[in-house]
Amino acid sequence: MPAPNLDTVMSAVDQLLSGAMDEEQMPAAAETLRQLFNGSKACFASVGPNPEDWVAYATNVDEALQARCFGDLAQDFVEMGFALRNIPLGQVYHDHEVYGRERLHSSRIWQEWMQPQDMHGGMACRLAENGEAFWFFDVQRGRHQEGFDREDVALLGKLYPVLRRIAEVRRHLGRVAIQRDEARGALDSLAMGIVIVDQDLRIIYANEGADEILAEPDGALSLRQGRVFARQPSDHRQFRQLVEAAAHGSRDPLGQQRSSLILRGDDRAHSLSACVMPAALSLAPAGSHSKVMIALRRLEMATDIVACSRQLFDLTETEAKFASALASGLSLTEAAAAQRVRISTARTHLARIFQKTDTRQQSQLVSLLRSADLPLRSR
Template sequence: MHVPESSVIASIGNIYQAAHDPKLWPQAVESLRTLFDGSKACLVRIGPERRPDDLIAPSNDPAFQDRYLVEFADEPNIIEHAVAKAEVGATYSDLSFIGRETLRASRLWNEWMAPQDMYGGLTCKLASSGPSTWFFDVQRGRNQAPFDAADLALLRTIVPHLTRAVEISRQTRIGQLVSTSLSHLPFALIAVDAGLRILARNEAAEQILSDRDSGLSQRRGVLLTSDIQSTTRLQRLVADACSAGRGSLPGVGGDLLIVPALPAGDPAALAISVGPSMSVGTPTIALEPCAVVIARRFSQELPAGFAEAIAQFFELTPQEARVAAAVAAGQSLKQAAGLIGIRVSTARTHLGRIFGKTGTSQQSQLVALLRSVQVTLPRN
């Protein structure tokens, strides 16, 4: 079979497009089926917890595809056994690698492959991660010419691109998973370049930037604080993290506390930390040097459920947790005892046990530790 070079290039292009957009994988698999003049083609993940999107086979009958997931996906079959033994990147003909008679005597071939006109295929193992393996398979039908050496050579030409695309796709999905998780963290994450231009932010950052009284805002896409001095300090920390214009290793950034000037009530200061991103020091066409700004609301008012949360976190008794919470709120030990309704000597005994359970030895250390736990708790 003569295959035009333009068709090969187009199929490879479809593969790399699908690597960055999972919705395009059916189109990429279909283009490969057409390229090899196959009756069927599929991209499959084998391993635990199979899902419908683990079998990408756009030319399959949906009823047969559902049947595969129900009847064959959770039990070893002859093709998956062969794939498991192969090396990543290996390409082979199932009829020669498994054996025509062995394959056609199997339940998989008789009940799933043959009814869909799958009489001989080429398979390649694309990736393996823990118990999961990904492979591509293209089949020809009963009335088609079997695959020959030229077809196998063509697949071997495409396999490096297909293998790379599957890995890119996996890493992209992992990146999306991390990004989704970061977006739900209880503190703000903002990626900025050396000029404080905002590159990305999570949902908590959106809330802080939209709050006029938070002490942090944006203007024309540039991150600003509530006063010139703090913005200048923030600029220096970001420049240090980005190593802007120095040609050296990235700096460590630093910390900054912003206390908005509110007329009354709890000021709810922002504790800001600035650090280098993982890509700093390796500028590319796609991403300039950048830093990560983490902003956490820091209020003297303890959130609801604080005592219960630190009791669970540090394995404190309920009364120890009440003493610890009172100390964290700025109360003296005498005030804490009066507030809870216990003797000062009893409160002092509780405090000694709290020191032991938290690994601290002074009230100032204990307060700092408890306040650091506070920023991870939801506020009403």
């Protein structure tokens, strides 16, 4: 095969780097290499003893045959892969040199998968290991094409460092994707809304609970042009102040590292307890668009706060009932009227509750009581 010029090789490398960062570009990267080697088929793949080890980015994909690769032929591929374990990373090999031409052509993989796809002469190299699993790149020539020569082998050898790096990046990003999906699943299972925003209240992530809260037409929070807004103007001013303080890593206006407040809808049935905190510790300077996490809890989702608060904070029956009234969204005056006590008596109860719960403001107390029990959503 005529040696490709430098521009063609660099174009292939650029395509590979794009595929490293974007999985959707990987088939295009494989296609670029197929053309670079004038092959009938090319494939980046990971193979190992466990199903989670299997990944493939191939050209000229036959969907039915691809399904068999991960189905009834999977064990045959695993056994074939074991024959490659002793080949050093980066060493280019030909299929028939590893398996023997007769043994290869008598295998199910050849007869039922390779031959139907015109894969009559393969050249490959192992790229990276991950326990018993490993990544490799394979390119094939068709029945009526010439076999790979020394120049082809030399070119694949020179591309090995790039191919190895691509495999390592894809493996790392794949692991990150799994961790991300597991984390999102855990957040979705909580019976509370979790929202991550930037300092301008632009939404970055919301779990299922938050999506439901933000979609409520009369809710305490809404979404406008990608930003989170509190329905009541007075609530929104305080809400924005707490988000900005958390985004800059500074203390909030009330002197706490983690702040809570009550957000009210058009009626009490849609009031929320909101806890605002930095999404992650950061050494970034002020004004650096840090991320903020907001935990949202519907006030009507209370469990038996009276029983919980007595058990957890050693409140008296009277104190627990007063705390429950506050957690339901009542003001101090309204709670006093509901308990049929004077406002001065209510303040005395509140001071004792603050002392026992180690809180200093009503919004903190309510958030603490609301977070005493975190039930899971029914799925």
